[in-house]
Amino acid sequence: MHAPRPSHAPEFKRLAQYIRDDAAGAPLVFCPSPGNWGDSLINAGSRAFLAHLGFAYVELRREQILDHPDLASCHVLVGGGGGWCEFWHTTPELVSSLAPQVRSMTVLPTTFGEPPTQPEPTEGVRLFARDDSYSLDNRPDAIFCHDMAFHLSPDPVDDPSSGNHLSAFRIDKERDQASARSEDPANRDLSLEGNGFSASSGFYDRLREFDSLDTDRLHVAIAGAQLGLDVTLYPSAYPKIESVYRSSLEGTFPNVGIHSHEGPVR
Incomplete structure (x- = not known):
């Protein structure tokens, strides 16, 4: 797909x-x-x-x-x-x-x-x-x-086998307040390492260091999906994540799953 x-x-x-x-x-x-x-x-x-x-x-x-x-x-x-x-x-x-x-x-x-x-x-x-x-x-x-x-059409990672995993959860007010994932010391909110006018190529380059990721950041998930990484998407504070997943990611990117409030879905 x-x-x-x-x-x-x-x-x-x-x-x-x-x-x-x-x-x-x-x-x-x-x-x-x-x-x-x-x-x-x-x-x-x-x-x-x-x-x-x-x-x-x-x-x-x-x-x-x-x-x-x-x-x-x-x-x-x-x-x-x-x-x-x-x-x-x-x-x-x-x-x-x-x-x-x-x-x-x-x-x-x-x-x-x-x-x-x-x-x-x-x-x-x-x-x-x-x-x-x-x-x-x-x-x-x-x-x-x-x-x-x-x-965008970035070149996918040829062989994502580094074994490196990224946890990239929001630490701002849009995070899921019922979750403690953003408080994990290993968490890295990658989206805050640049801004809307930073080079998008650098965003993809950072993600190329990993072969799997968990995130509630929509564009971390989209970029990971485009690169062919193993992506698990989590909900944030309102239904943005689930709705874009259903509209554009589900069934199109087999490497992306979603962990809803009810549990994991692949």
Whole structure:
């Protein structure tokens, strides 16, 4: 089985067509996601997607975008991720502030948490969800597409036989509060060793040191899956992990299993 990559994932092609239709020839501005090192995979995947589909664009970070001299004529692509929930709400705040100032907008695949983090649907703003269950329950106006990190195609580890195992559990407020895994002295929250603008290649290189991992970090799991490592995914503080696993990992990556609250599943 293969990852849902651009050559055979219809969701990415549908996303591209919506962008073309909604932009209608307007200049594109890509505003990448800040955050931890895992978010760098989202940003790198977004850039790879835009390049693969032949989109010309200008990239501006959140602190730069309001300085664009002609924002009202632009179609803005807001980077996706997990910043739209009770724990992190910077993305809906950005969308609410930008929407009146731009021609139109696409929010790239995002997890949409439960209200009240949701601004009302806004004309000219199209939302994409990175899972086809939890997020769509919360935002029925969103459209499913895989997380943009799935648009990356790193070379898999040829022979993962080092015997090295990584435990990479969150130590921030999104961790599973009922679990003590993040308190294990051997735990290494790899995603905090870089940020959303660090090189995604370095993230993959760190993971190449291992041949198996346990994590509740979504992009540690996605990167490990792409590299062919033996991955066990654990839930975090809200249903993001399980919903993306069911939408994009289950049945596609046989090297990935999930340990739900009820027990392990493979």
